[in-house]
Amino acid sequence: MPMPAALDRENPSVLVMPGPGLPAFDYVRASKPDEVCDLLLQHGDNARLLMGGTDILVLMRDGVLAPKILIDVKHLPGMTTISFDPAGGLRLGAAVSMNTMTAHPAVKQHYPLLAEAAQAVASYQLRTRATMGGNLCNASPAADTAPAALVLNARCVTWGPDGERIIPVGAFFRGPKQNVLMPGEFLAFIDVPIPPPGWVGRYIKLGRNAGGDLAIVGVAVLGYPDANAASGCRFRIALASVAPTPIRVPEAEAILANMPITGETLERAAPAAQAAARPIDDLRGSARYRKAMTRNLTRRALDDVWAGLRKEG
Amino acid sequence: MAAHQITFTINGGQETALVTSHTTLLSLIREQLGLTGTKNGCATGECGACTVLLNGEPVNACMVLAVEVDGAEIVTVEGLAQDGQLDVLQQMFVEHTGTQCGFCTPGVLIMARALLDRNPNPSDDEIKDALRGNLCRCTGYVRIIEAVKAAAKAGG
Amino acid sequence: MSTPPTSQQAPSPIGENVRRVDALEKTTGEALFADDLQFGPNLLYGRIVRCPHPHARILNVDASRALALPGVKAVVTGQDTPGTIGLYLQDRHIFCRDRARYVGDPVAGVIATSEAIAEQACRLVEVEYEVLDPVLDPLQGAQPDAPLLHPDLEDYEVANFIFPKPGTNISNHFRVRKGDVEAAWAQCDAVVEREFRVPHVQHVPIEPHIAIAQADRHGQITLWTSSQSPFAQRSLIADALGISQSSIRVISPYVGGGFGSKAGVSMEALAVIMAQKVPGHPVKLRLTREEEFFTTFVRQGLIAKTRIGATKDGKLQAMKTEYYWDAGAYTEYGVNVTRATGYSSTGPYEIPHVHADSYCVYTNHPVGGPMRGFGMPEIHWGIEQIMDLLAEELGMDKVEFRLKNCVRGGSIIVTGSEMHPVGLPECIQKAADAVNWGTDEPASAPHKRRGKGLAIMWKAPAMPPNAGSSASVRFNEDATVTVSVGGQEIGQGAFTVAAQMAAAALGVPVDWVRVHGPLDTRYSPYEWQTVASRLTWSMGNAVVAAANNARRQILELAAEHWDEAIENLDIQDGMVISYKSEQSLPLQNMVVYGLPKPDDQGWRGGPVIGHGSFMPTYVTGLDPETGQGPRSVVHYTTGCQAVDLEVDTLTGQITILRVAAAYDVGKAINPDQVRAQIEGGVVQGASTAFFEGLAFKDGVPQNTSFVDYRIATSVDIPYEIISIIVEVPQDDGPWGARGVGEHSMVPTAPAIANAVAAAVGVRILDMPITAEKVYLALEEGE
């Protein structure tokens, strides 16, 4: 995000701010996956990938990154394709735009949670370009689609010099703005398995205003009936903006699996989510508020999902 | 840095342009083509003043590289009126005072056009949500929303 | 009253919802804004080198590396700007000379063949600074031992109603001493005291500042800019450069939002200095959104300490106030906010004993300037909350309390002046009724709490006593009319009401009238500035005078032609008519070619051009010791807003269900435009109340983008805004009109604060009322 005014390390007498335009670079439109790997290996930090550009172009304008080449990977085979198979689930090309994803019949029918999360991002016109793939690769702790991807057990399918790799989303983030991709490697697809039958999902985002802000806290909850669970249900809970990366909260999930679901159980699970949160103070909110909101919004999302499950059941 | 020759359609006419890699679609439209209806309010995807239709879908022109629109179809506010006939949205913005200073208006109109194209009968909440990426400091949005509603009613 | 003698039968456009005259071009994309003007290949671009420290001495500027960059044409520094500039206090060098006083202060300007090269070259300019201790808080700044920002304060040129205190950081101290406050406390049965804070907010016009300047080789300067004040800019820049006003021409097309930020001079003078270095080339300087947030004007921050008391019958007795304005690095404009808030410091209440001190304090923050409301939103934030607190203390209903104490016609106000007739009580009653004041209504969910609150306001145009307006009215052959004004169309509808007034005064259909931009100081008639909500009233009077002048010329011609007394003639619907002989004549052609004398004996008349001007002549000075005087201002516009809202107790989020806003506008020339102003002001006011405030860390602004500094979007607005127009005529307003542009954002924030307090018992004294603050306060209360 745009940086606060700061001192330039090279010339400390200068106030560095985003410029009027983008710095110069070369645009390369890649048509083959191996070409991308080669370029990345060849140029190292001087090369960056471009999908919707809504993160990378901002970072470049802000002067945070100054790659010499931008490799447009949208035109690689399959990158903008959505396919759905009732057995295997959903395969999203990494460069599928959020709007395309949201409007896709299979997503609407089988993965409304993905659409709900994507619609929490910025504005409609930005989502014409922004992609879920880019959202995950950018690895912001506040990434709105990450909690949904986490509770849906999505997998990142990557392509690199050594071929394909499949990385669960839960293992994809390394730290704020850092993912686990290796040199030369890029995200090709996001695979989302078929969620358990009877599932209900919810994403709640809290911003300073009602729309378009980055998350102060984001909570995704997915619940489904499970005869093997002591409670008869399982819940998956994931959080954005309260830790260095988006996180799952197994502690809270365990409480919900092991005790009959009552108001009291839900009331106990929420503080467990709060305990897992390790937020910071920033412009959007204090750590203290974030912690409290993690609890209250987890509770709210659980209530909504539980109500949905009861209706379904 | 290499320049790229691109060909595209804008407001129905074909154009060719030579652009550098770092030229944005916004600067292509405003600075190179001299189509100044589209505005620059932030250059970073936040205000919506630069909204144009790219292959029928609204985008922040400041967040798109010009090289990427090779072969694409673009519509700006100047292209909303057809054959000298104002778009019904334009008519309703005039009639319902949907504009004050007018700086956000081109982007708002494009956004509203895209909304009515995909949803001819939007609810109030759908209109508000569709416009949440178009900042307006003058109107308080009230009459913008009324104008969009009136346009939808008039057959959008 | 300068109302012209419109005849009874003619349909007058006054009071009609005439469509905006600029709406069509603004919806087709054809309306031109300054950055849309084309200058061809000769155009150069400027970018600014800005100081990274809040306070520093500039020891050396070395531009050699920048100048060596291909494409760079010139670099300017403070050494190129000898003079000082400023509206009421000349305390600013156009580029810093020996000292920089805020993060972002312009130290040098680079001119190059492209914006990118200029930007790149800026980073090559090496500036040697000696970092100085900053002042980052007005209370600290007002202390005698605070680091001095302007050691030369004594030598600055200053308007005669501004009182700087040399040797301190106080650039203006306005005081009110009315009655005997200390003795009055003893009579009070209830006394409340609080401290309120308001952060710096930014105007956020969606069009960032832009200026294009060109200097020719004979010293003539042209400046194209997005401006609320082409004439003031011409005058201030001419003064600073020591040249004649006639040597500067300011051209200003449509303004993409101003709200005060484009009044006076901010970055425009930078472009002029840069252009002087490269004669013959236009030089374009446009601010990025990030620069817009802190390098033009911002609204000043405020710390307000207020004590207030009343007797148990609910009558206000005494008020003691101290305002410390966080006025920023230069206070050339802000000193008058200090003054205006001093002489309006009681809010719209009649209080016999008043003691007020309003201090304008230099700090190493961005430059404080005028913003919609000119200090009134900031002071009403405290005034209207403390009134609620006092009413609570007295156990009185808040509407009743306000009705008991608010100003009415004939009240003696804070400056000792007498209040003119005013519809404030009616506004209060109507706004309260519109939200069912006094009835508890249920919240929409168990975890939500509903509450209602209200706030009242007043605001006078704050300007020099002799701020003037002028206008001209010219006819075309087909009797269409070109009205020229120097007041700007900044979205508020000024051109539309000017057309309505000209049409009504002339007696022609409103669609015959054209009011055109761009403003051009070479051709447009003088106007002080488009600020202070003064155009409908002041420029309106000038337009009416010009129209009457033209009308007189036409009637004289017809009278001579028909050999009738002028008193029997009138112009209606574009025809000259005689009530006596019942003859009529179309205006077409006669208004340019005149009329033939009988028997081919030549012609009489000729092209009709009417001119008119207006300037208030009755505003008196105020005693510098007591702030008392017979007539401090031209008039006050008053109003009331009532808010009905819900608070989510689990998040602190607030939803406004409805706002009722009632204003006494004297006469609504165009009711639809009045409502549009109210809606825009309410949402801007709510936006500042909920979200806004520049965050600083050691003087460095932290949130200079829309992602970090949120403003209200379409999903943040109240569900319903009820606009109520009250009309108690202004004696010297056209058709009785007063301004209403700024007023609608004045009481919004305190009304919300009062409603939040009513809903959940949480009182937020420091703006904004974020969800976080409300939630944490609730948690603490548990």
Ligand SMILES: Cc1cc2nc3c(=O)[nH]c(=O)nc-3n(C[C@H](O)[C@H](O)[C@H](O)COP(=O)(O)OP(=O)(O)OC[C@H]3O[C@@H](n4cnc5c(N)ncnc54)[C@H](O)[C@@H]3O)c2cc1C
């Ligand atoms: C005004 C604005 C508001 C925003 N609001 C939100 C918000 O509310 N919530 C939110 O979550 N985000 C928000 N964002 C951030 C951004 O829009 C999202 O993260 C978006 O999903 C990024 O997708 P993209 O396709 O545009 O990514 P890009 O910018 O194209 O890429 C993102 C990052 O991933 C890298 N990359 C691109 N493709 C690949 C690949 N195939 N493999 C590996 N790395 C790759 C890029 O080099 C870059 O570092 C906002 C951005 C803006 C400008």
Ligand code: FES
């Ligand atoms: S200019 Fe593109 S979104 Fe603001």
Ligand code: FES
């Ligand atoms: S009309 Fe001025 S910003 Fe929308």
